[in-house]
Amino acid sequence: MSLLAKKTVVSVDLLCSRCRMKVMRLISKIEGINSIVLDPAKSTVTVIGEADPVCIIKQVRKFRRSAQITSIGPPKEEKRDEKKDAIPSLPKTCQRCDNLSYELYLHV
Numbered sequence: 783m784s785l786l787a788k789k790t791v792v793s794v795d796l797l798c799s800r801c802r803m804k805v806m807r808l809i810s811k812i813e814g815i816n817s818i819v820l821d822p823a824k825s826t827v828t829v830i831g832e833a834d835p836v837c838i839i840k841q842v843r844k845f846r847r848s849a850q851i852t853s854i855g856p857p858k859e860e861k862r863d864e865k866k867d868a869i870p871s872l873p874k875t876c877q878r879c880d881n882l883s884y885e886l887y888l889h890v
Contacts, residue, residue, distance in 0.1 A: 787816060789828060789857040790835045794842055794849040796822040797876035801846075808841040830857045 796802050802820050805827060809818050814832035821828070829838055835854050842849040 786832045787830060787857050788832075788835075788854060789830050790833075790838055790854050791852040792827045792829070792839060792842055792849055793825060793852045794827055794846050796820060796825055796827075801876060804845050805842060808845055809838060812837055812841060826852060 794805060796805065802822065806818060806820060809815065809827065809829060812833045815829055816831040817829070819828040819830075820826075827842070835851055839849060839851055
C-alpha cells in the first residue's frame with residue numbers, strides 16, 4: 783500500500799442492488815483507487831487509494847445528491863474473520879431507480 787493512500791468513507795443511500803451497481807461504477811471510473819467496499823447495512827462506501835476525496839464525492843453526487851463524506855484518514859489493515867458478513871437482501875430496484883428509469887424512458 784502506498785504512503786499516499788487514504789481511506790475515505792462516504793455516506794450514501796444504497797437502497798437496492800441497482801443503486802449499489804451505479805455507485806460502484808461511478809467510483810470505479812476515478813484513477814488511483816485500490817479498493818471499494820460497499821456496506822448497505824450502514825449505507826456507506828469505503829474507498830482506499832490515492833484518489834482525491836472531492837473527486838469521489840462529486841462522482842457519487844451525480845447519482846445521489848445527499849451523499850456526504852463521513853471520514854478521511856489513513857488506511858488501516860483490518861482483520862476480517864474467515865466467515866463472510868451476511869449481506870442483507872436488497873430489492874432489485876427501489877422507487878428512486880424506477881422513477882429515474884421511467885423519466886429517462888419518457889425523454890428518449
